[in-house]
Amino acid sequence: MTATSLLTSLLPLVADLSRELPEGERYRRLLGALRALLPCDAAALLRLDGDCLVPLAVDGLSTDTLGRRFRINEHPRFEALLANSQPTRFATDSDLPDPYDGLVEGLDEHLEVHDCMGCPLFVDERPWGLLTLDSLDPERFEPIDLSALQAFASLAAATVSAAERIERLALRAEDEHHRAEVYRQASGQQHRDMVGQSKAHKRLVEEIKLVGGSDLTVLITGETGVGKELVAQAIHAASNRADQPLISLNCAALPDTLVESELFGHVRGAFTGAMNDRRGKFELADGGTLFLDEVGELSLTVQAKLLRVLQSGQLQRLGSDKEHRVDVRLIAATNRDLADEVRNGRYRADFYHRLSVYPLQVPALRDRGRDVLLLAGFFLEQNRSRMGLGSLRLTSDAQAALLAYDWPGNVRELEHLIGRSALKALGHCKVRPKILSLSAEDLDLPRAASDNAPIAIAAPAQPEIMTGDxxxxxxxxxxxxxxxxxxxxxxxxxxxxxxxxxxxxxxxxxxxxxxxx
CATH class of the missing domain: 1.10.10 (Arc Repressor Mutant, subunit A)
Structure with missing residues (x-):
């Protein structure tokens, strides 16, 4: 490779450094230049996020790769790349499993990657992530001078640094990581990424950022399974209360007789079985956030008592006359139309208006386009790790089936489908495979739903004539x-x-x- 060809490949990237570009477009240009400089079948840019590598851009790999989160300790090739400050090319006969086996775009066969090299990226002298190149040809990278990859990596690091400055991520990364970690420890909940790139998903993320910095009460609405609890966690993490606990209560999981005790607490002897004083969810969330899921299930009596707490910040434990003052930000969620419930007299209008200070609608999965493939990639990687597989992937017909399906159960249905299909497909294998591919047949989605047509339900052969009431x-x-x-x-x-x-x-x-x- 001549110095002229290297310069020709790098000049467009140098010009991009001074331009305002969307982060995704900037990274796609970066990988395009890399493949022009060093021809390969696939390239990827991955950011280091704790103990995981998160793909930010891929070229030549399946779309679902962007939804995956690669745990470094489960992928020895990534470990080796991060451990070496210089570019690394793996021997073609290396027995280390390749994370991209089976993920090269457009190939349904179980072809494994045969030639692989990569280079760590450093921003402000700290490891930031990786650039990886892969080829199905075992000798593709043999004549390549690794110094060319090193030169490209230096410019890639500058590109990343510019993108982070434009987005103001560098100034907030350390602080937000610390706050998120404290939040997870305080709430006892496992962090889950909000995966998606669709316009609907991006609008939701922007709204979360907007309302997160305030103390407004948020009412999250949306169909069952869209991820309303995940949105509540994201709002809390983006708030000034992120280092305080997020306390959750599913209002549909408790009878009315216990909801008040759970919310407000009780004193000893308040009712049969109350052996000790007990703090309620409001007191546990003092200084932080209280998330009430399925808030549409609350009785009118409980709504009235909650309204008083929201208005005054004061509550009484059951069986006690003593007032407790709390400072709690409330986030509520429901899959019901509460405005309709108010019109029909099943919900208090004053409580509804107190809840819906900032209404936030979570889009259904069918309205998020190709996000279904990114989410599938996220769940595929989770199940690959859980099942101890080298690779878990979707065939092209499986991807088409996921995109065509209507998803009445939304993201939760997709998560369960991937887990169930992977387990069944593995059970059908006589020999444990290194690469397990899920086909449309393995997913077993209803055909009528994939055509977006109403399902014809067989009526009785001789329907009786309905009369009367x-x-x-x-x-x-x-x-x-x-x-x-x-x-x-x-x-x-x-x-x-x-x-x-x-x-x-x-x-x-x-x-x-x-x-x-």
């Missing part, structure tokens, strides 16, 4: 539909709910009301 006739028809659907799915309630377009819990409640359960 309309409500009774409707309930009889609902019983017939649900019973027929359960028969088709061998009484698998989750599959039946999916076909009917209902949440599993909602189907259970409806069946109970109709006397089917």
């Amino acid at each position: 309309l409500r009774q006739a409707m309930e009889n028809y609902q019983r017939q539909i649900i019973s027929a659907c359960l028969e088709r799915h061998q009484h698998n309630w989750a599959s039946a709910a999916r076909e009917l377009g209902l949440d599993r819990a909602n189907l259970g409640r409806m069946a109970k009301r109709l006397g089917l359960k």
Whole structure:
């Protein structure tokens, strides 16, 4: 490689340093220049985030790679690259597993990467991440002078530094990491990334940043399974209370008789079984954030008592006359239309308006486009690690099936689908594979949903003529539909709910009301 060709490849990047570009576009240009300089089948830029490497841009690798989080101690090649300050080229016969095996774009066969090299990036003399290059040709990188990769890595580090200055990430990274760590220790909850690149997801993230810095009460709405609790955690982490606890309570998981005790606490003897004084969730969250999930399930009585606490900041434990003052930021979540509940007299208008100071709608997965592949990559990597596999990937038909499906259960349904499909696919293997590919057949998604067409539900061959009471006739028809659907799915309630377009819990409640359960 001549000095002229090296200079020709680097000049566009030097020009980009002085331009305002979106972070993603800047990194894509970086990898494009790298592949022009050092021809390869795939290249990736990964940022070091604690004990993980997070892909920021890939070229030549499957889209779901961007959703993966590679734990360094599970990938010895990444460990080796980070341990050497200079570029590293692995021997073609190296027995170290390659993290990208099976992830090269456009290949459904189980082809493994045969030639691999990479280089760490340093920003302000600290390790920042990695540049990696991979080839399916075992001798592709043999004639390459590693000094060319080193020169490119130096400019890549400058590109990264410029991007971080533009986004003001460098000034906040250390502080936010510290705050997030304290938050996780205080709340006892495991941090989970918010994965996505769609416009809908980016708008949500921007709103989280906007409202996070305030003390406004937030009402998070959205369908079941969209990740409302994750959004609440992100709001807390972006707030000035991030170093204080985030306390959560699922309002639907407790009967009315226990909700008050959980929220406000009680004193000894307040009721049968109250053997000791006990602080409630409000007192535990003092100085921090209280997250009330399924807030639409609260009774009118509890709503009235909560309203008083939100207005005055004062509460009384059950059985006590003593006032306690608390400083708590409230975040609530529901999948119900509370405005409609207010109109129908099932919810207090004053409490609803107190909750919805800042309403925040979480988009459904079907409205997030190709984010489904990034999220799938995140869950694939989790399951790959849990199952001890070298690689867990999606075939092209599986990716197409994920993109076509309507996702009535949203992100939670995707998470469960990936875990279930991986386990079943592994169970069908006579010999434990190094690379496990999930096909559309393994995912077993309903075909009608993939066409975005309404599912035709078989009606009785000779439907009886409905007469008399309309409500009774409707309930009889609902019983017939649900019973027929359960028969088709061998009484698998989750599959039946999916076909009917209902949440599993909602189907259970409806069946109970109709006397089917």
